[in-house]
Amino acid sequence: MSQDTNWQQQAWQQPATPPSQPPVYYYGAPQPQPPKKSRGWIVGLAVVLCLFGLIALSMWSCTSVVSSSFDSITPGSTSVDLGSLSSDAIAVIDIDGTIQYDGTTASPEGLKAQLDRAEKSFYVKAVVLRINSGGGTATAGEEMAAYVREFSENSGKPVVVSSASINASAAYEISSQADYIFTAKTTAIGSIGTAMQVTDLSGLMEKLGISVENITSSDSKDSSYGTRALTEEERAYYQKMVDQINETFIQTVAEGRDMSVEDVRKLATGLTFTGMEAVENGLADEIGTKEDAVAKAAELAGTSTTKTVDLRPSTSNLSELLNLMSSSRVSVDDVTKALKELDNDGSLAR
Incomplete structure (x- = not known):
């Protein structure tokens, strides 16, 4: 793994989620076969x-x-295609799980595809982002935040965030670009910070009698391989990168929330706040439910509708x-x- 490739795995305060276990398939007991018939x-x-x-x-x-696209109206209504809407509606996009490049709405390409659909629809008057994520890959979060900001500026349609149990790190960076943020009292929200993880397995390999020799073009090319400890120079280099990336995170939040960089930097402890604290310190606007977010989106859009349409891949x-x-x-x-x-x-x- 190259240094550049490894850097793509660094995340806003949340290490990459380990791969899930493959599904286990079970074969049923053989069923008795009926006697064969001649025809x-x-x-x-x-x-x-x-x-x-x-x-x-x-x-x-x-x-x-x-x-x-199989868009669906909220429970109690029938399934409809987005193109068949004949009255105003609020589009709801779920961002659930790790922010990464997987094609879902928790990825740049997946989110942009749904925002593009919302922008093109005459009857979609606003968007609610229902967020339940602890963060993920920094670059993915950066791109998704830019897409939310561009959608709001170019379409003129407001974006309101409804925070579920967690809205942290890269997920919060995305949220910060919305026009309004709702949170529950007990939501874990914020966690403005950047982390990079380098594992040193050299001590374990030595105990196991494993010897690894890396042939590289430069001294630091194998710094992230985990086969040796970082040098002081390499540690300082990576720290500088983390600080630089984190500064862009802070500036993005400051711009989105209309706060000063210094005020955001004071809140960039890497820790989450409760929803109540977030409303007090300016990271969120109001305590409320998903329905409250829909009502606010309609208000900002100048429509009285409370009908919603779910946008998904x-x-x-x-x-x-x-x-x-x-x-x-x-x-x-x-x-x-x-x-x-x-x-x-x-x-x-x-």
Whole structure:
């Protein structure tokens, strides 16, 4: 791993989340097979032909499903496509989990895609970011904060943040660019700070009798490999980088919250505040729920609507259909039922 590549893993106050364990698959006990019938292959062939016929007849519906975005109105309403809106609505975008490059709305590309959709929609009058994240990769947070700021400036549509249990580090950097921030009293919010982690495994490897020799083009090229301790010069170099990156974090928050750099720097302890403290020190505006955030967004947009539409990355129900067909226990009736549901409302029952 190069020094540059390792630096991409540094995060606002939160080390990268370790990879999750792979799923464990269990195979069921073998099922007794019925005696073979002399003409069973004919029945099987007929079933296969009927199945492919059903798929062909509904292909237009599957194609429509793949290309649509499957936006959904809040509970109590029916699912609709964003393009079918005929009255004002507030778009809600969930930013949940580690801020990183994974294509979800907790990533730059995922968030921007949904903000672009909100900007293009005439009936979307404002955006609520529902945030529940402890931070993540610094660069991803920087880009997402810029996208929120650009959306608000270019579209003229207000952005309001609704903080869930945690809104910290890179997630808070993103939030700071909104027009208004709601938090719960017990939300852990803030944590303005930058961290980089370098692990030294040389002592353990020595005890295990493992010898690693790094052949590098420069003395510090292997500084982040974990096979030796950092030199004092390297430690000072990395500290300077962390301080420089953290300064951009502080300036971004200061600009977004209309605070002085010095005031934000005093709050940049790397620790979170309760929602109550955040309202007092200026990192948040008001204690409130998601519904309060929606109402505020409508107020800032000059509309009386409280209707919301959830914006999320597109999902392909055709893939779900194929997964269903690949199941060893699926029947022709199951596939027929799924195709009918797909044709009726674009969703598959589970």
